[in-house]
């Protein structure tokens with residue numbers, strides 16, 4: 001069957017054209033390998049016409065993969081420099097993407113993305129844990145309003161989320177995550193996949 005998905009420029013070109021030099025303060029480590037991004041977007045299962053919510057689309061790598069999977073996506077990005085690149089994706093996937101310019105910490109994901117949304121994000125390291133705690137707690141809406149959480153963290157945070165009782169990493173985050181969800185490490189991504197490469 002012919003591939004009817006829009007042809008998009010390589011992410012490296014998007015970053016260069018829009019001057020998106022990574023900001024450490026905003027926790028920016030971009031993923032550029034489209035095959036890897038498609039594998040991440042496949043983790044929640046079929047997304048065709050499903051509501052989805054992404055934090056920190058940045059230049060739009062994971063965003064493209066979620067859109068290619070057919071989701072109806074709301075994405076919130078704090079870095080205004082990324083907005084023109086994301087506007088190009090809004091055009092390439094008509095009616096599928098709505099970008100919110102703002103802080104995910106102050107965004108009501110339930111109100112924006114709706115019941116049953118799949119939350120998918122390569123999270124900025126500085127707000128990843130508080131965002132997870134918010135989605136797992138009854139902070140925004142009766143639980144669980146979301147269908148799934150597919151979230152990329154640094155390995156040490158992922159280990160704290162899935163830690164078993166009695167292990168060194170076991171604590172509040174493990175208790176909350178495992179109470180509210182069936183928490184698993186779905187995939188490990190080597191630091192060499194990120195631009196810039198994190199320490």
Ligand SMILES: C[S@@+](CC[C@H](N)C(=O)[O-])C[C@H]1O[C@@H](n2cnc3c(N)ncnc32)[C@H](O)[C@@H]1O
Pocket residue numbers: 026027028029030031032055056057058059060061062063076077078079082102103104105122123124125127
């Ligand atoms: C680790 S990068 C991921 C970028 C892109 N999704 C990817 O996978 O290549 C984190 C993104 O979150 C954005 N960000 C940081 N803090 C944020 C916040 N409080 N609210 C929304 N976006 C934020 C950054 O600007 C950056 O684009």
